[in-house]
Structure formats: structure tokens, C-alpha cells
Amino acid sequence: MFHERISDNVYMFQSERYAQVNAGVIVGPEWAVVVDTLALPEETREMRDFIRERLQTEVRYVINTHYHADHSWGNAFFPEATVIGHRLTRALQEEKGLAALEQARAYGTDFRQLRLVLPHITVDEGGLSLKLGPRLTVRLIPLPGHSPDGMGVYVDEDKVLFTGDAFTSLPVLMPDESDYDALVQSLKRIAQTPVEVLIPGHGDIVFRGEMVSEVEANLNYLREIRRAVRQAARRKYSGDVLDRYSVEDCGKSRVLLDGVAEQLHRRNLDVLFRLWYGRDPLRSEEEEMAW
Numbered sequence: 001m002f003h004e005r006i007s008d009n010v011y012m013f014q015s016e017r018y019a020q021v022n023a024g025v026i027v028g029p030e031w032a033v034v035v036d037t038l039a040l041p042e043e044t045r046e047m048r049d050f051i052r053e054r055l056q057t058e059v060r061y062v063i064n065t066h067y068h069a070d071h072s073w074g075n076a077f078f079p080e081a082t083v084i085g086h087r088l089t090r091a092l093q094e095e096k097g098l099a100a101l102e103q104a105r106a107y108g109t110d111f112r113q114l115r116l117v118l119p120h121i122t123v124d125e126g127g128l129s130l131k132l133g134p135r136l137t138v139r140l141i142p143l144p145g146h147s148p149d150g151m152g153v154y155v156d157e158d159k160v161l162f163t164g165d166a167f168t169s170l171p172v173l174m175p176d177e178s179d180y181d182a183l184v185q186s187l188k189r190i191a192q193t194p195v196e197v198l199i200p201g202h203g204d205i206v207f208r209g210e211m212v213s214e215v216e217a218n219l220n221y222l223r224e225i226r227r228a229v230r231q232a233a234r235r236k237y238s239g240d241v242l243d244r245y246s247v248e249d250c251g252k253s254r255v256l257l258d259g260v261a262e263q264l265h266r267r268n269l270d271v272l273f274r275l276w277y278g279r280d281p282l283r284s285e286e287e288e289m290a291w
Contacts, residue, residue: 001043003050004205007158009136011055012199013047015039019257020169020202021070024162025051026155028132031060034081035153035162036201037074041110044074061130063140064119065164065201066147067092069100075117084128084140085119088149093118123151143167143190145183146201147174152190159196166190169203169256170247171218172264173271180272184222191215202257217251224250225265229272232281239283242269 002014012024018039025047026033032051037044051059064072064085072093075083097116104111121128123140130138137156143166144150153162165172166186173180190198191212198206198214206214228250232241247254247265254262273281 001038001046003047006160006197006199006205007155009132010155010158010160010197011050012205013038013043013050015043015070017043018070019260020204022162022199022201022203022205023047023071023074024153024199025055025059026132026136026138026153027055027057028136030057031132032057033130033132033138034059034062034078036065036071036164037062037077039070039073041074041077041114044077047074048077063138063151063153064089065143065153065162066150067097068147068165069097069104071164071201072097073101073111073114073116076115082121083117083119084121084123086149086151087122087124090119090122092147092149141189141193143186145179145181145186146172147177148179148182150186154193159194160199161190161193161195161197162199163190163201165201167198167200167206167215167218169200170252170261170264171222171268172202173268173275175267175271175274178271178275180222180226180275184219187215187219187222221251225268225272228269229276232269232273233277237282237284238273239270239281239286242273242281243283245269 005011009027015021015038021039023036023038059078059081062078062081062083067089125142128140139154141152143152146165150164150166196208228245232238235241247262
């Protein structure tokens with residue numbers, strides 16, 4: 001696990017084993033707020049121990065930016081904390097998280113002792129503020145699109161924004177739950193927020209001088225995959241057309257996110273096609289196999 005001090009009050013933690021997923025802690029004069037947890041139990045335990053031993057503070061709240069496992073399954077390692085999330089975060093964890101955890105337990109020992117902790121406090125569209133001290137305020141802001149429950153966590157005084165997966169080094173669309181238009185609007189909202197440091201859900205931190213160009217690069221990527229999907233929809237073998245578009249063709253590098261960018265890009269094209277046309281893109285090899 002990699003960690004870095006972002007400001008006097010904010011630290012970020014990044015997984016070195018899973019797609020550069022990020023989490024953080026905001027430290028007040030008497031207690032702290034954790035923003036998301038890391039993908040693997042041992043990394044979240046390491047993060048917890050750093051907060052206890054190095055920062056010597058207690059975690060009073062854990063905020064989940066959305067329900068996905070790599071951001072929320074570590075809630076259990078902060079048993080004294082109150083967990084905060086979107087109303088849909090709790091509902092989706094109940095609907096999908098419990099079953100996913102059972103599957104994870106079947107494939108490895110890392111998750112066998114883990115239990116799912118749902119948000120104790122839920123909100124609908126952000127609007128919740130926490131005062132960690134007289135000069136430290138944390139606000140929740142809605143950032144849906146990647147998932148319907150997406151929220152950002154903004155530190156007013158330090159102008160630090162945790163975006164969850166509304167902003168990642170490569171935009172990621174999730175099957176059956178992402179909303180393309182909502183993600184575009186969330187990225188535009190991020191660009192309009194006064195930010196000194198942006199901490200994405202996955203990937204390297206972004207500083208103020210880079211933020212507008214990085215957000216525009218993500219918006220451009222989304223425009224390019226939209227163009228690719230619309231062109232593909234005109235052809236019988238739409239999947240064959242989509243397969244011609246590499247992640248570089250759409251403006252991003254395949255080395256992003258520990259090298260899984262091309263794989264995620266391929267899924268993005270199929271997910272967006274299915275979202276707009278209600279069916280999977282047909283590939284010629286699939287039709288040949290059917291015969």
C-alpha cells in the first residue's frame with residue numbers, strides 16, 4: 001500500500017495490488033473521517049494501523065463514495081466508526097454486495113472472515129456536512145454516473161476532492177448500472193469545483209493546474225466511445241466494428257490503471273452499446289459458432 005500526505009489534514013492511500021484504487025483519511029483535532037477503503041483486507045488493515053499508530057487518532061466516520069466492493073468492503077475494519085453512504089449504497093450492498101462477498105469467499109481465503117457493514121447513516125443527494133473542528137469541514141456532493149449512488153467528498157478548507165469513481169484515470173462504465181449522461185454531468189461538475197488536489201477513485205492524484213485538462217480528456221474519451229458505438233450500430237456485425245477501436249484510438253493509454261485500461265475500454269464499448277440499443281453487439285465469429 002502506498003500513502004501520501006496531501007495537505008495538513010488529508011492523507012491518501014493507494015492499492016499496489018488492485019487497479020490503483022484510492023482511499024483517504026481526513027484528520028481533525030480530535031477524530032478523523034475515512035473516505036472509502038481499499039480492495040484487499042490486508043491493505044485496509046495496513047491503512048487502519050497507519051491511522052492508529054502514525055496519526056494517533058480515532059476514526060469516527062467512514063464515508064463510502066459508492067457501494068462497489070473495492071471501496072466499501074473494508075468498513076468492517078473500523079468497528080467503532082459510523083458508516084455514511086448514499087441511500088442507494090445501502091440498498092445496492094444489500095441487493096448485490098452480500099452475494100458478491102459469498103462468491104469472493106469461495107475463491108480465496110482473503111475474504112472468508114470479512115463481514116459486510118452497511119451504511120448506518122444514509123443521504124439522498126449529498127448535502128451532508130461534517131465539522132471536524134472549527135476550521136475543517138467535509139461536505140458530500142452527488143456525483144452519479146459510474147454508479148447511481150456516486151458521491152464526492154470535499155474538504156472545504158483544503159480544497160481537496162475525493163471523487164470516487166466519477167473520476168478515474170480511465171472512465172469506467174459498469175454493466176446494467178452506469179448512466180452515460182449522468183457521468184458526463186458529474187465530470188462537468190468536478191471541473192467547476194474549486195480544487196487544489198483531486199483524488200480519483202482509481203489512478204494518480206491530479207493537481208489544480210492539471211485538473212481541467214484531465215477532466216476534458218475523460219470527457220473526450222466518452223465522446224469518442226459514443227462516436228464508435230453509433231458507427232457500430234449501423235453495421236450488422238457491430239461488435240467487429242467496436243473491436244477496431246483501441247483505447248489509444250479513443251485518446252487514452254493502455255498502461256493506465258496497472259495495465260488494465262485496454263480491457264476496461266473493451267468492456268466500456270460493449271456496455272455503452274447495450275445501454276443504448278438494448279442488446280449485445282453482434283460479432284461475426286459468434287454467429288459462425290452458432291451455426
